[in-house]
Amino acid sequence: MSDGAVVRGVVIGHGDMPRGLVDAVRHIAGKAADDLVPVSNEGKGPAQLAAELNEAAGLGTVLVFTDLRAGSCGIAAAYACRDLERRAVICGVNLPMLLDFVFHRDLPLPELVDRLVETGREAIVAAPIAGS
Amino acid sequence: MAVVLYRVDERLIHGQVVIGWGHQLRPDRYIVVDDELSASEWEQDLYRLGVGDVEVLFVTADEAREQLGAWRAAAARSILLTRDTATMKHLAEGGLLDGEAVNLGGLRHGPGRAEVLTYLHLNEDDVRDLQAMAEAGVRVTARDLPDAHKVSLETLSRSLWK
Numbered sequence: 001m002s003d004g005a006v007v008r009g010v011v012i013g014h015g016d017m018p019r020g021l022v023d024a025v026r027h028i029a030g031k032a033a034d035d036l037v038p039v040s041n042e043g044k045g046p047a048q049l050a051a052e053l054n055e056a057a058g059l060g061t062v063l064v065f066t067d068l069r070a071g072s073c074g075i076a077a078a079y080a081c082r083d084l085e086r087r088a089v090i091c092g093v094n095l096p097m098l099l100d101f102v103f104h105r106d107l108p109l110p111e112l113v114d115r116l117v118e119t120g121r122e123a124i125v126a127a128p129i130a131g132s
Numbered sequence: 133m134a135v136v137l138y139r140v141d142e143r144l145i146h147g148q149v150v151i152g153w154g155h156q157l158r159p160d161r162y163i164v165v166d167d168e169l170s171a172s173e174w175e176q177d178l179y180r181l182g183v184g185d186v187e188v189l190f191v192t193a194d195e196a197r198e199q200l201g202a203w204r205a206a207a208a209r210s211i212l213l214t215r216d217t218a219t220m221k222h223l224a225e226g227g228l229l230d231g232e233a234v235n236l237g238g239l240r241h242g243p244g245r246a247e248v249l250t251y252l253h254l255n256e257d258d259v260r261d262l263q264a265m266a267e268a269g270v271r272v273t274a275r276d277l278p279d280a281h282k283v284s285l286e287t288l289s290r291s292l293w294k
Binding site: 014043044045046047049067068070071072074075078082 | 142143145146147150174178179181182183238239240241242252
């Protein structure tokens with residue numbers, strides 16, 4: 001980061017998924033997950049979801065992870081990060097991506113985004129099917 | 133008729149609509165009736181991300197009233213969405229939706245709104261809009277997903293005023 005600050009993370013998604021992912025990161029990486037904040041869309045309209053996301057994002061540099069690119073969470077993330085250089089969005093979050101994030105939060109935001117997208121993609125592989 | 137679903141949902145195009153309803157109704161297009169969105173290409177692009185190759189139209193409420201007859205007569209199957217009851221009521225004025233069913237799929241917390249169902253919160257203006265629609269010949273029910281229980285306007289009203 002140009003100002004020496006580290007990037008904070010917000011995971012926004014459907015139902016219990018955000019809390020579950022952050023909890024999984026905490027189980028694996030410990031306190032490194034402390035700056036990863038879950039935001040669920042459960043029971044929230046667009047305005048409330050956007051307000052909660054903005055509050056979780058705060059004023060610093062933030063990377064917002066969403067489950068789906070479209071829909072209420074993806075749209076809330078896009079609104080929250082629109083025209084703000086200190087915020088970025090990655091859609092299609094997965095656990096390997098988040099684990100890589102918590103240990104590389106000191107990277108410049110654009111570099112971090114590229115790295116995590118690659119990490120997330122590389123983590124998706126099919127295990128061999130028995131007998132094939 | 134080729135408008136296969138009229139839905140009030142403040143999230144407009146989102147997972148429940150595209151996955152839940154879309155997979156069952158197989159629409160050829162989504163019609164979003166919203167004065168603000170019809171003037172914002174940036175926001176339209178956001179909503180289009182969710183539907184793949186399916187066509188999405190963004191129109192004002194007045195444009196929708198003019199096009200409604202054509203959409204209903206068309207071979208293309210449409211899902212029509214508004215983000216609030218006022219816009220759907222405007223579409224129904226003058227009997228334009230007489231005999232049609234309107235689905236209430238998602239209104240959450242807002243000024244003066246009380247919870248009627250987990251996904252449906254209504255205020256006095258909403259209720260007036262819904263009653264006006266019913267008087268204009270519209271069958272109003274609430275259901276967030278196709279396999280969920282359908283709740284009638286009468287039941288909603290009783291829940292609200294009990």
